[in-house]
Amino acid sequence: MQQGISAFEDLNGSGHERVAYAPLSVAGGTRMSAARAYLHRATRRPNLRLELHCEVRRIIFDGTTATGVEVMTPDGEARFTARREVIVCAGTMESPLLLERSGVGDPDVLAAGGVPMVAANPAVGENLRQHRGAVFALRLRGVPGRNRELVTPAARLRTTARYLLRRSGALAHGGTTVLAVLRSSPAVAGPDMEVLFTPVSVSGHDGTSAGADAGDGVTVGFYPHAPTSTGSIHLTGPSAHHPPRLVPGYLSTGHDRDLTVAAFRRVRQILEADPFASAASETAPGPQVSDDDSVLRYVLEHGFAGNHQVGTCALGPEGAVDDDLRVRGTQRLRVADASVMPTLTTGNTVAPSMAIGWIAGDLIRHGKAVA
Ligand SMILES: Cc1cc2nc3c(=O)[nH]c(=O)nc-3n(C[C@H](O)[C@H](O)[C@H](O)COP(=O)(O)OP(=O)(O)OC[C@H]3O[C@@H](n4cnc5c(N)ncnc54)[C@H](O)[C@@H]3O)c2cc1C
Numbered sequence: 061m062q063q064g065i066s067a068f069e070d071l072n073g074s075g076h077e078r079v080a081y082a083p084l085s086v087a088g089g090t091r092m093s094a095a096r097a098y099l100h101r102a103t104r105r106p107n108l109r110l111e112l113h114c115e116v117r118r119i120i121f122d123g124t125t126a127t128g129v130e131v132m133t134p135d136g137e138a139r140f141t142a143r144r145e146v147i148v149c150a151g152t153m154e155s156p157l158l159l160e161r162s163g164v165g166d167p168d169v170l171a172a173g174g175v176p177m178v179a180a181n182p183a184v185g186e187n188l189r190q191h192r193g194a195v196f197a198l199r200l201r202g203v204p205g206r207n208r209e210l211v212t213p214a215a216r217l218r219t220t221a222r223y224l225l226r227r228s229g230a231l232a233h234g235g236t237t238v239l240a241v242l243r244s245s246p247a248v249a250g251p252d253m254e255v256l257f258t259p260v261s262v263s264g265h266d267g268t269s270a271g272a273d274a275g276d277g278v279t280v281g282f283y284p285h286a287p288t289s290t291g292s293i294h295l296t297g298p299s300a301h302h303p304p305r306l307v308p309g310y311l312s313t314g315h316d317r318d319l320t321v322a323a324f325r326r327v328r329q330i331l332e333a334d335p336f337a338s339a340a341s342e343t344a345p346g347p348q349v350s351d352d353d354s355v356l357r358y359v360l361e362h363g364f365a366g367n368h369q370v371g372t373c374a375l376g377p378e379g380a381v382d383d384d385l386r387v388r389g390t391q392r393l394r395v396a397d398a399s400v401m402p403t404l405t406t407g408n409t410v411a412p413s414m415a416i417g418w419i420a421g422d423l424i425r426h427g428k429a430v431a
Contacts, residue, residue, distance in 0.1 A: 063333055071239050072407070075250055079240040082256075085410070086234070089227030094414060111140075117300060119146055119162035119393065121178050126393035145392040147420065152369040152399040153293055156185035156380070157304055159373065160295045164390060173295045173302070179389030183380040184373060188291040189404045191254075191366025192310040193283025194324070194359045196331060197261045198340035200276040206230045206259045210272040230260070236281075241407075244284070244322035251406070253323040255330070256281040261343075278340065282327045283366050284319040285406040287311075293372055310360060317356055324355045368409040370401035384423050396420030 071080035085092045102108055111133065118130040120139065128141040148155050159165060163178030165185060170177045209219045209230040223231035238257040243250065261277025291309030296302045311317050331342060349358045373380040373387070373395040379402060381387055385394040398413045405412045422430045 063330060065240060065242065071241065077240070077242050077251055079238060082234060082236050082239045084234045089223075089232060094410075094417075098417075114138075115300065116150070116158060117161070119148070119158065119164075121163065121390070124179050124389060125391040142392065145394060145424070147424070148373075148387075148393070148395045149397040149417070151397055152188070152372050153304070153306075155395050155397055155399045156293055156372040157295050157300075159184050159380075159387065159395075161298060161300065164387060164393075165294070169294045174298050175295070179387075181380055181387065181389045183378060183388075185294045186290070186292050187371040187374045187379075187402065188293055188307075188309065188369060189287055189289070189371040189401075190291070190308060190310070190369045191283040191285075191287065191404065192289075192308075192316075192320070192359060192363055193281055193366055194345070194363035195279050195281040196327060196342055197273075197344040198278050198280065198331065198336070199261070199273075199343050200278060200340050203276065203339045205261070205276040205278055207261060207272040207274070207276055210260065211274055233259075235260075242326060244319055244326050251285070252319060253282055253284050253326065254407070255327055277343070280327060280331060281364065282323050284316065284323050286404050287316045287319075288313045289316045290371070308365070310365075311356060317352075320359055321352050321355050324359070366408075368398075368404060370398045370404055370409060373397075373399040374402040375400050376402045385420055394420065394424070 065077050065079050068078045068080045071078065071083060085097075087096075099110065103110060111131070113134050115132045116129045117132055117137075119126050120128045120130060126142065126146040128139055129146060131138050131140060148158060150158050156165070159181070160169060160173065161175060163170060163175055164181050165175075166182040167177055167180050169185065209215055219229050219231055222229040236256040236258050240255040240257070241251040242253050242255060244253050258279040258281070261273045261279050262271060287310075289309045289312040291307045291312075293304050293306050296305050311320060328342075330336065331340070345358050345362070349355055375381055375383065375385070379388075379400075381395050381400055385396055385400060387393045387395060396416055398409050398416070400416060401409070401412065419429045422428065
């Protein structure tokens with residue numbers, strides 16, 4: 061705010077730079093998962109049965125029509141038959157692999173993996189998109205931060221007790237406390253990057269250590285919003301036990317490399333001005349990381365994946381699924397999860413994934429999205 065960035069109660073919005081407390085999925089001081097929010101309440105319905113601890117191995121087809129799934133249950137193998145249709149929602153990494161194991165995918169990939177083809181769909185497993193970012197670690201001077209609540213076994217015990225008794229302290233926040241949506245440079249029209257402020261620093265700033273630093277510190281992470289780099293994920297064999305071939309494709313376009321360097325510089329500029337400059341000093345990556353090549357190397361070798369993978373069963377004219385989320389080349393089969401997003405959202409992906417679930421519900425029930 062001191063640097064002219066407006067603070068908002070709700071981070072969501074568009075068009076202008078903004079900073080806000082991170083929105084959290086929390087109810088009564090504990091994490092509210094999608095299962096708790098939606099599924100658990102729905103279990104009272106007579107037409108819903110949840111089969112837990114099961115792994116879907118394959119979709120069963122009659123020709124190109126999906127008729128059910130083959131599942132490994134705690135009691136052994138089982139088959140479930142679908143009266144209407146099969147909805148795949150195994151996530152961006154698993155949905156394409158499940159389709160491929162079932163014979164839906166690029167004919168060359170299926171042939172190399174030893175899977176008989178049911179339907180050719182070359183888009184399956186392609187177009188993998190992910191935020192790629194990196195962090196700055198800062199040592200605080202005269203400001204406490206939260207490392208001291210986590211660093212020793214005694215401190216962790218006190219922090220746990222505080223959380224259990226009062227739902228407050230370091231364990232009551234979601235890691236990242238404050239988010240900012242910024243422009244990487246004054247030349248761009250609108251926000252194109254996100255910055256994440258975490259009131260804890262860890263000694264392995266690249267994720268090699270999960271322990272809090274002994275001194276007071278904070279971590280400031282960033283990533284560009286909408287990468288154009290794409291990767292892929294494909295099977296290497298017919299069973300779920302064959303490891304997939306994952307190509308992340310990070311920073312493979314000039315757009316992403318330029319934006320990443322600009323975003324890195326914008327964050328450092330913020331940290332080199334007050335209020336940060338008078339309260340904190342950068343301990344990582346340090347001054348040796350400043351020219352374009354060293355920034356890109358740092359982001360690739362010591363950065364983080366935003367856990368926002370999307371796109372491997374993308375919507376679109378050339379995509380794996382059509383506008384109604386139906387898998388091209390098949391009947392009675394849809395995908396409804398983050399894998400259908402053709403590009404990354406300008407923000408985190410859990411809320412958009414839930415929105416996809418809502419819209420999929422409308423499409424299945426009413427044949428169209430209901431506003
Ligand atoms: C560590 C981490 C932190 C994240 N933090 C945030 C955050 O702070 N904010 C945010 O907005 N987003 C965050 N995300 C991203 C967000 O969680 C995802 O975008 C979202 O969960 C995607 O939803 P989905 O339904 O596509 O997939 P998922 O939530 O992954 O659901 C897929 C489900 O399918 C199951 N499954 C897979 N294969 C099979 C199979 N063969 N048989 C049976 N079940 C199967 C999986 O176990 C999983 O439960 C984070 C992700 C990770 C991994």
